[in-house]
Amino acid sequence: MSETPPSPETAGAADPEAVTIDEPTIGAAVDAALAAIAGATTTAELKQVRIDHVGDASVLSRANASIRDLPKDQKAAAGKLVGQSKGRVQKALAARQDELAAAEEEAALAEETVDVTVPVDRRPRGSRHPLRTLQDRIEDFFVGIGWEIAEGPEIETVWYNFDALNAEANHPSRSPQDTLYVAPEDSGLLLRTQTSPVQIRAMLERGAPLYIACPGTVYRADEFDATHSPMFNQIEGLAIDKNLTMANLVGTLDAFAAAIFGGRPVTRLRPNHFPFTEPSAEMDFRCFSCDARLGLDHDADPECRVCGGTGWIEMGGCGMVHPDVLRSAGVDPEEYQGFAFGLGIERILMLRNGVADMHDMVEGDVRFSQHYGTEI
């Protein structure tokens, strides 16, 4: 308890020891206190006002102390008068305290204002390669429909890449103009030209039923240009089960198109020929970019960069797995059947995100990746 000397005004108001407890005296003390509270402009001033008007030496406090000396019959009235008066002053003090503290905090914060538009990136953000991000997203689609993701080596045997896939000994795709082979001549090895060998590996390892998607990097002896690269990425799907039909192939492609391109999926199959499927088909997706996306009854924009005005985008080959392929992979074609399809991830990125030149995807220029960050 510190003893605070009474302030001159209060001290001079009356006898410092005794206070007359009546309406005029107490009323005057209250008025003085309220005036001082209103006049305080900082929390520090207000602190002094509190000491002066409700501190131990203040009129109100002394009046309160004097009550016990009053005759019994006056105590109640005096107590009520002093208590209510002091209450009024305390309430005003609290209100003024809040007001001043808020103003002071506001001023202090204003003082601390900074320019938030200055660059804050001390460490620039990194990025994933958009092909990888897209591949992750495609994988997630297949995982979402209950399939698994299978992988295999990029340096592959001729058997897995061609023979097991029913490619004739003379098939043009085997020529050194198309396929990169490993030395020496009889190594029996090549850089895989498709991810289909992963399908064979998966069938041999896991048997049927089997629902897998096989993403990966593949190689062809192609020269670089805006739409060709000797290295690119594919994702192939393979489903083997009892009673799977081409209708299931169409259903899977429709779901895929919707997941990756959005909109109302329409896919179209056209007859084609591949050694590893029978029946075989070329799959087209309805253009997702121009008016053609609205349905078959809407014409494509003749200038559309995505579909070239045809309304359709060629997406790759597909079909029902050839019985000889199943046999190579140890699956009995009399019991199981299934479908397979292949999609180019670069092609999807080019179409979906408008990448114009294949070079950008393989040259490793960080600006290409940085544009996307970690999402596409």
Add this chain to the structure above:
Amino acid sequence: MPRIPLTWLGQHVALPEDASAQQVATDLSRVGLEEEAIFGAQVTGPLVVGRVLDLVKEPQKNGKTINWCRVDVGPEHNEAEDSPKDPQPGEERPSRGIICGAHNFVEGDLVVVSLPGTVLPGPFPIAARKTYGHVSDGMICSGDELGLGPDPDGEDGIIVLGRGHARGLTGEPGDDAISLLGLGEEVVEINVTPDRGYAFSMRGVAREYSHATGAAFTDPVSTIEVPTADGDGIAVQLADEAPVQGRDGCTRFVAQEVSGIDTEAATPRWMQQRLILAGMRPISLIVDVTNYVMLDLGQPLHAYDAAELVGPVTVRRAHPGEKLETLDDKPRALDPEDLVIADAGGSGDRAIGIAGVMGGASTEVSSSTRDVVLEAATFDTVSVARSARRHRLPSEASKRFERGVDPLLPAVAVTRAAGLLAEHGGGTVSASRTDVGEVAAREPIAFEVDAPAALVGIDYTPEQVRESLEAIGCTVDGEAVAGGTLVVTPPSWRGDLVIREDLIEEIARLVGYEKIPSILPQAPGGRGLTRAQQARRHAARAFAEAGLSEVTSLPFVPASVFDTLGYGADDERREAVRLLNPLAEDEPLLRTRLLQTLLPVARRNLGRGQDSLALFELGAVSRAARGRIEELPAAQRPTPAQLQQVDEAMPAQTRHLAAVLGGTVGPASWWGAPEQWHWAAAIDLAQRAAAAVGARVEVRQREQAPFHPGRCAELFLEDGTVIGHAGELHPKVVKAFDLPARTSALELDLEAVIVSAPAVVEAEPVSTYPLAKEDFAFVVDEGVPAVAVQAAIVAGIGDVLESVHLFDVFTGEQVGEGKKSLAFAVHLRSEDGTLSAQQIGAARERCIEAVSRAVGGVLRA
């Protein structure tokens, strides 16, 4: 790929009057003949015949002389009167005035005039324009301007009816010249897949168009009657003694002689025009007829000059070292695998053609040939394909033979060709004909009526099944009822139809792929991404979050990169897989480490203006195979032992994660100088990658190229396996790739790191008793690694140690020459209760004692 002029197609199948090339292409695509290109009408608008009435030669200042002409372009197009401002030369008559720079015509000639409104190939729209002081109200056209190419008679200038391009043509002023010259024809070019050789002909495409649209189809073969031969013609022997892949090179050979062909006889204009539209060049009647029949029916034909051909003819494999000059006047060294046609000319056994690919020069027909022997044969697809590829001769014949030609065609085709030579060249068709070899009967296929529905997912009716099979030319025996089995014999021209599924495809495409419903199959439910697949994403994501950008690079490297990176002579990283046919001769190897291709990418980025580097790649690396891959059988499951042999003999392949870090971490900034990438960041990132996949890698000092010998950390797993390196690159490497000074890098075998991660991370209890913090500074020899001191602290303190962290390294006079002081912050906590002062003191003692014993460290006072 074949070009299909619509009028030619329309000869075999009923095309609608208004059929457009686009519509025909769309229809054909539905049955599997993809559109390659569409050639629309080359010329539109008023292209007419005109007669030159008057012609005035006007020399110009520029040295040229122009022809100022009055041309009669027919009553419909003529101006009745001359313009008073620009009267035309000569007597005023209804006509038009045209300026022409060519000089190969005279007054009275009939020419081709493009009037204003015509659009010539280019497109080049024609309008009236003022030139050389006159209004030229149209243009007199040359063959080039009409897209017909150079003049066949070598004439230089405009087309004059009756000569050159317009040989045999005449007309009246005002006649439509588009139809006269055949310039209005639309052509569809299609792509024929390797299984459907029969569609490499008008006959085959017409059949397919009929399948697509239901239009009535007339097989042209049915209109050609092959007369019974009166004995054999020239003697032919089939003597393939070395069949390729066990297949006879020639199974049938038909030869037909035609004599007395008029050497002056020209190919009829309609035939020339069709050849041009189909993409071939008219040459001479004999050659044109063989080409025409080939395009029409699909059977390649060859015509020998009978005067040069010396029987007997033998079909055999080439002799070793044998040579042949082909029709294109190129000498060819034949391969013993080449099937050749030989005769008894020259020294008695000479090659006169590569079977199914190209004929020889010695027996070539010429402008003086009167007598020919026409050859139509059935050659093996593989043998022809290999010869064509070997000699880089993808001829019209080889393209067809490679895909398979109807073996019943040879006699039909020679009959048709001989007939055309008789009709247009006055030749006499010999009554004899050679026909050796056989046409193998087709194997019938047992076919369950319900099979198509089970594979395609459409409930085809038994009628649809039978009708589709019959439409493509199959013979169908048995009753087409649900549950029944048919016996289906494919037609001669469908060599590709061998198994049940082949027939199912035919039914599916004839009924229409577009009718197949869409049903998402219900997979039994997978296990999601594997641990490794998840982990790879986490590692890459961690690097991206740390400010690095992911790139990809081609895996091809030159052998010199190993020297550039400073690998020792015996370094196993030199054992790279080598390509037999690399894309670039100087990059024949596949990378054994990612940095081999990532450093060049770093250099490229700097070259494109980046001044700092923070990039990474997650990609495959390999090491040369040790064993030999055994050959495995096709269409049957290899044995487990065979598969294991293959697996073990394959090159080792794994996925690495590598990063290159150089220059400043960020841009210069208002809050101070930017941080620099350095060796510590490289090691930190390697450990972050490991942490991201749930694993731990430890480091120790190590010299390893391409790193700075004193600033390289070897990264290893708990079991001691080395999985990579991180640190600052050697200054020589930095220089070789033009990198910023002190560029750092890391590379680790990510798959190995992932495998090392525990399958389940065991919990550790969280003690709530109070923490005691103790600091220690030890003076040790400079060569003592910090990690060794730390290990001693860990071992010495034991259970009550919660964490230890090196917070200061100090060298200087105070600690003495060759010494350093390492300061550690140590947190102690017990799981069993509050540590007492005695317990803490005891822990301190153990720590000091352990460090002293392990590395001779002394606690700094």
